[in-house]
Every structure is written in structure tokens, then in C-alpha cells.
Amino acid sequence: MAITAPRGTQDFLPEQTAEWQLLEAKIRQICSLYGFGEIRTPMFESTELFLRGIGETTDVVTKEMYTFEDRGGRSMTLRPENTASVVRAFLEHKLYGDPQVHKFYYMGPMFRHDRPQAGRYRQFTQFGVEEIGSKDPAVDAEIIAMAFQLFRELGLNDLVLHLNSVGCPKCRPVYRQKLLDFFADKRDQLCDDCNERLEKNPLRVLDCKEDGEKMMQMGVPLITDNLCDDCKEHFHKVQEYLTAIGIPFTLDPRLVRGLDYYTNTAFEIMYAPLGAQSTVCGGGRYDGLIEEVGGPSTPGIGFAIGMERLLLTLKEQGLLPPVEKKQPVFIVALGDAAKTKAFELQQQLREKGLYAEIDLLGRSMKGQMKSANKLHADYTVIIGEDELAAGEAQVRNMASKEQVSVPLDGIVAYMETHKKG
Ligand code: ATP
Ligand code: MG
Numbered sequence: 001m002a003i004t005a006p007r008g009t010q011d012f013l014p015e016q017t018a019e020w021q022l023l024e025a026k027i028r029q030i031c032s033l034y035g036f037g038e039i040r041t042p043m044f045e046s047t048e049l050f051l052r053g054i055g056e057t058t059d060v061v062t063k064e065m066y067t068f069e070d071r072g073g074r075s076m077t078l079r080p081e082n083t084a085s086v087v088r089a090f091l092e093h094k095l096y097g098d099p100q101v102h103k104f105y106y107m108g109p110m111f112r113h114d115r116p117q118a119g120r121y122r123q124f125t126q127f128g129v130e131e132i133g134s135k136d137p138a139v140d141a142e143i144i145a146m147a148f149q150l151f152r153e154l155g156l157n158d159l160v161l162h163l164n165s166v167g168c169p170k171c172r173p174v175y176r177q178k179l180l181d182f183f184a185d186k187r188d189q190l191c192d193d194c195n196e197r198l199e200k201n202p203l204r205v206l207d208c209k210e211d212g213e214k215m216m217q218m219g220v221p222l223i224t225d226n227l228c229d230d231c232k233e234h235f236h237k238v239q240e241y242l243t244a245i246g247i248p249f250t251l252d253p254r255l256v257r258g259l260d261y262y263t264n265t266a267f268e269i270m271y272a273p274l275g276a277q278s279t280v281c282g283g284g285r286y287d288g289l290i291e292e293v294g295g296p297s298t299p300g301i302g303f304a305i306g307m308e309r310l311l312l313t314l315k316e317q318g319l320l321p322p323v324e325k326k327q328p329v330f331i332v333a334l335g336d337a338a339k340t341k342a343f344e345l346q347q348q349l350r351e352k353g354l355y356a357e358i359d360l361l362g363r364s365m366k367g368q369m370k371s372a373n374k375l376h377a378d379y380t381v382i383i384g385e386d387e388l389a390a391g392e393a394q395v396r397n398m399a400s401k402e403q404v405s406v407p408l409d410g411i412v413a414y415m416e417t418h419k420k421g
Contacts, residue, residue, distance in 0.1 A: 053084025
């Protein structure tokens with residue numbers, strides 16, 4: 001049986017990688033505008049890092065990780081996300097000793113044992129940022145603005161920002177208790193998953209896909225009505241900054257994270273036509289995470305964008321510009337001696353930064369002209385036996401069909417003045 005790529009993984013052939021490269025270039029440009037530097041961490045880490053950094057009750061950790069024992073008997077996991085690794089690197093390199101705001105971005109593959117479908121894969125790519133060292137709500141608004149600027153510059157306007165605050169370790173336990181009290185006599189109205197969530201991670205009941213709406217109608221207490229003064233003020237400020245720069249948002253009290261180290265701002269940016277895979281960007285503040293992973297208490301916030309989903313969205317909206325193919329000089333050569341000359345010229349042109357090709361399939365003159373057309377050559381240089389003897393070549397401009405004789409030792413100079421790139 002033929003060997004195929006593992007389920008949930010994809011190959012990207014050169015035409016598709018060209019689209020990725022366009023997107024990556026745009027992302028890098030925005031990151032540099034906002035002062036973010038790229039961080040690259042390993043594709044696998046000690047499993048322990050993700051248990052602490054993502055949380056042992058989350059779906060990612062309980063159901064989706066690719067965990068294996070290495071030959072030394074250590075438990076390793078292919079990274080399902082990048083925040084935990086960035087935090088580990090931040091600590092390992094003692095960056096907390098430098099009291100500034102640290103801004104990182106990453107782009108790369110993540111691995112989750114998800115159920116593959118459009119926009120959901122087992123190896124997928126995230127672009128994300130982490131801004132570590134400041135509690136200022138301007139930071140929250142800044143990274144949201146960054147995601148928005150990226151989307152807008154890509155031409156995407158139909159995105160909706162959902163915003164919530166999940167409070168802090170001061171106000172959340174009080175709210176959690178209110179939730180438990182509220183559901184105490186209503187447990188039979190909840191799905192099995194929600195009953196389990198109430199045990200382990202009560203806040204998560206609100207983002208139940210089945211019963212979430214119903215709960216709102218039942219009058220479930222909302223975290224945003226139960227924030228302490230500091231959290232209220234923080235949430236208010238984030239909204240004020242977003243409003244000041246014209247970013248619309250929808251308050252969504254059902255957007256929760258539920259783990260203790262998540263604090264204040266939680267947000268998602270959605271593109272509705274992607275259905276169950278509509279979340280293009282998810283992010284939030286995690287002022288307790290760094291301490292959880294073993295460092296000094298340090299605030300932080302980040303987001304992650306699923307790049308496959310972003311590309312799907314761009315495609316669906318017809319926003320992927322056609323990838324421009326570079327046009328070569330095609331050197332047509334007849335006979336062995338001419339071929340050697342063509343090979344030499346090809347090299348000289350390339351070393352001058354000009355794209356050049358020759359025939360590598362032993363084709364006839366006619367066949368070589370066909371190859372030149374297929375590659376959309378802007379010039380062909382024709383070296384037959386007669387030309388070679390005379391020390392010159394025919395240079396044809398493929399668009400205008402003009403043809404001139406140029407001495408062989410003048411071809412490179414001719415192309416340098418005439419050819420575009
Ligand atoms: P979902 O609810 O869609 O599973 P999530 O909450 O697991 O998303 P996050 O952990 O917040 O996602 O990851 C951030 C982003 O990464 C998502 O918004 C999405 O765009 C992308 N993403 C997550 N899982 C996958 C996957 N299996 N395949 C492709 N993209 C993904
Ligand atoms: Mg998921």
C-alpha cells in the first residue's frame with residue numbers, strides 16, 4: 001500500500017508555500033511595527049511543562065497531546081501551543097532580570113490530536129505573540145490592535161472581536177461559588193460534560209456548545225457582574241482604548257478560560273463562515289502563568305492565530321493575490337559546445353542576480369522554445385552552431401518579439417541593462 005501523509009497533516013507544494021510566504025511576510029512586517037522580536041523554541045518539550053503551563057484539566061492536555069517516551073525514558077510532548085515554551089524560555093534565560101516589557105512573536109507548527117476537518121488539523125501552524133512584564137490595559141488593547149491591523153491589511157473586514165474579562169484570583173473564587181450555588185438544584189438540566197466541568201472547572205460550563213445559550217436564559221450569574229474593583233477598572237480601560245482606536249467589539253460573558261492563571265482580558269476574533277472552526281484568533285491575559293511554571297510573579301498576555309484558518313478565510317474572500325512568478329532568461333542551445341556555453345552564461349547571469357534557465361531534457365530547438373514559453377521567459381538567448389562559431393547569440397524579447405544579435409561576451413551586460421529581475 002502506498003504510504004500517505006499522516007491523517008490531519010498536509011503537504012504544501014511550491015504554489016501553496018508561495019501563499020504562506022506572502023502571509024508570513026505580512027506578519028513579520030506588522031510584528032516589527034509593533035516592536036515584537038521572533039522567538040523560536042523547540043518543537044518538543046518535557047511533558048511536565050505543558051501539564052503546568054496549559055493545565056491538567058484542559059482538553060488539550062487530557063485528549064490532544066502527542067506524548068511519547070524518548071530513548072532515555074523521559075516523557076516528551078510535541079508542542080500543542082507555544083505560550084508555555086515561551087514562558088519556559090523567558091525563565092531559562094532569566095529575562096525577568098531585565099525590567100522592561102518583553103515582546104515575542106512566533107510562527108510555526110503545533111501538534112494536537114484533534115478530529116481532522118476543514119480548518120482543523122493534527123499539525124497546524126500558529127502565529128502568536130506574547131507580551132510579558134506589564135499589567136497595563138494598554139498592552140491588552142495593543143495586541144488586539146495588532147491582530148486587527150494584520151487582518152485589515154490583508155483585506156479582511158468581516159471579523160468580530162469577542163471580549164470578556166475572567167477576573168483574577170481575588171474575585172473569581174467568589175464568582176465560582178456563585179455559579180456552583182446557582183447550579184446546585186439545576187444539575188439535571190445540564191449535559192454530562194457540564195456536570196463534569198462543574199466538578200473540575202466550573203467557569204467552563206458557560207462555553208458549553210450545547211447549553212450555553214440556555215444558561216444565559218436561565219439567568220446564570222456572569223463574571224462581568226462579579227469583578228473586583230481592580231478588574232472592573234482594567235476591563236473598562238481596555239474597552240476605552242479599543243474604542244479610542246476604532247476597534248469594534250462584542251462583550252461576550254460566555255468567553256471563559258477557567259484556569260487560575262488566566263486573568264482579566266479574554267478575547268477571540270471570529271470569522272463566522274468557517275462554522276465550527278470560526279475562531280481565527282484566541283488570546284488572553286495570564287498574570288499567574290509565569291509563577292505557575294516556576295518563575296517570579298510576572299504579568300503577561302498573548303494571542304495565537306491559526307494560520308491555516310486565516311488562509312482559508314483569505315481564499316474564501318478572494319483576498320489572496322495571485323503569486324507572481326519570476327520570469328527567466330531561457331538560453332536555448334543546440335549542440336554540445338553551445339550547451340556548455342549556455343551553462344556558463346546561466347551561471348554568470350545568476351551570479352548577477354538574474355534568473356536564468358537552460359534545457360535539461362535534451363530537447364530540440366522547438367522543444368526548448370516551448371520550455372521557454374512554459375516558464376514565461378521574458379528573454380530567450382539562442383545559441384546555435386553558427387552563432388557559436390561567430391561568437392554571438394540571438395536575443396529575443398519574448399513580449400515584443402524583437403530579436404537582436406549580441407556578442408556572447410556581451411550577453412550578461414545586455415541582460416543587466418534590459419532584464420527586469
Ligand atoms: P478550537 O475551539 O477551534 O479547537 P482552541 O480553543 O483549541 O480552538 P487555541 O488553543 O486558542 O484554540 O488556539 C488558537 C488558534 O489556533 C485557534 O483559534 C485556531 O485558529 C487555531 N487552532 C487550534 N487548534 C487547531 C487545529 N487543530 N487546526 C488548525 N487550527 C487550530
Ligand atoms: Mg481545540
